Amino acid sequence: MKKLQKSNLQSVSGSALPYIVVVAAFFIVTLLQKSGNLEQHMQGMLVPVCCYIVMALSLNLTVGIMGELSIGHAGFMSLGAFSGVVASQSLIDAVPNTALRLALSIACGACVAAVGGFLIGLPVLRLRGDYLAIVTLAFGEIIRDIITCLIVGHDKNGLHILFNFRGTKTVADLELVEGGLPIIKGAQGAIGTTKISSFGAGVILILIALFIILNFIKSRTGRAVIAIRDNRIAAESVGVEVMKNKMIAFVISTTLAGAAGALYGLNYTSLAADKFDFNKSILVLVFVVLGGLGNMLGSIISATVLTLLPEVLRGFDQYRMLIYAIVLILVMLATNSPKMKALLQKLLQDVKTLLFKAVPKRKSEGEV
């Protein structure tokens, strides 16, 4: 009985740990900001780090939990980024409140990426083998090309969209009326975007992504997805539908990637489609693999460390890449070794016992 309770406690603390780490990091960073101890270029990294964390969490759902390789995840991020920017710029007058507009734009980016994920998953997820890797790779490249051909503007008559396949059209061809706003200018990408992303929004998005993914894993559908990953034939033999359950997981994954993209897109005044290339997809995949497949806290840590590292190492000049490589290896060792995991667990347990000891004391004081 005691054994059971202990393991229950451990599993609860195990799933609470990522939330605790994110909230703690948020407070520490906010404190540093308020006390003026955060350098300017580090401040600029806060939102991108949040975006990459959500991207890593999202991809970990596909690669770690579902066991399918996606190497075009930046494509879904791109979908989210540009549809988020279009939504936000179109709503500037209608929704002046930036927090609300940001939320709506992120929701819009997420929805578009969800549709993208569904359309990609529909033909691919019913096949056995690594077809998803090939198709997502192509998808990432195609999305980049399409957005490069896109000219979008908004005026009081609504959205104007042009496909500039021949490269002959310009914003003027949109024929925007007085007061209209060009939003996407072909190869230049999004221009003149009003920056509305914030670190706070990024942290909230991370917490939402964690909430969705961790709860999903511990639900009926999540169990089905893990069962399919572990042993497809056995899963089918007990009546678990492969296509349907994988599709749900994949669409959740691409939805979160779209949300991350929207937050990212609204953090820059200009943004070209080239930002979301093959290298970006691989970068996110590296975060996931180094952080450990299926290990959400690992993804958070590796995405943070590896995004900030090049900035931190600027001072080291020629040793930069060497240190980067060493840290890569250390992160991998730290997040994938059972010993390190046990150590983390123990630390958390200690914190808990400290808290538990503190709580009754206060209570008894109150009673007296």
Place this chain on the structure above:
Amino acid sequence: MKVFEKGKMVPVPSTSIIPERDLGKPPVLECVHLGIEFGGLKAVDDFNLTVGKTEIAGLIGPNGAGKTTVFNLLTKVYTPTHGTIMLDGHDTTGKSTVQISKMGIARTFQNIRLFNNMTVEENVRVGLHNRIKYSTAEGIFRLPRFWTHEKEFHERAMELLSIFDMQDMANIKAGNLPYGAQRRLEIVRALATNPKLLLLDEPAAGMNPNETAELMENIVKIRDSFKIAVLLIEHDMKLVMGICEGICVLNFGRIIAKGTAEEIQNNPEVIKAYLGNNSMEE
């Protein structure tokens, strides 16, 4: 019953041996001229078998005879190239593995196929997938139905695990279980799907004599309490002769004998097939 095949009416061989108590009820399984070819090789050929509603039937034969292939045909892991399979009176032609599970066949695997990274209880919960349902959104947002149904998942899983006294292993990773326990867990997971017919592929393989004796008792217990039919493949003749009411012997993909334990043991064809094979011990 007559079956139309290859342009002529072929009478179905009536060699089924259904226990008397099941004779009044429709059989749970009827295989008629069932067969599959792998690139010209007839792995299973003209397989005719009827299993009664609450029968424990045995499928035996030397290694490579095609026994596992029969299970793969019944569960549509392979699509039969010949013949039909009727489950509880319903034709299964064109059905998928998942649909077969929903129709009422559950199985275990010769090479154990557990969800190794999941706990024992979670393995059983996956088996309950189609019996307890709530939506993905209810799961993510932890709506009331999530809590009530997860509680039900837990209770049912524990109840099923108690068949083999495995409740205290509930939180162990399935991959870390000892061999015998893994085989038992596969049976529990299969039972979780609420089958009409349970297929066991060498359930006693790798078990010691004590474990095997216990397993024998439990198979009978499962049949009696769940009122289901069991078709099992097994090399342990003590187990087969001990609990199987009807036995079917397969050799080179063809049925060479059918009958009760006694009839099979005295059948010259069977003795010949097993000669030099040494796997048929008393």
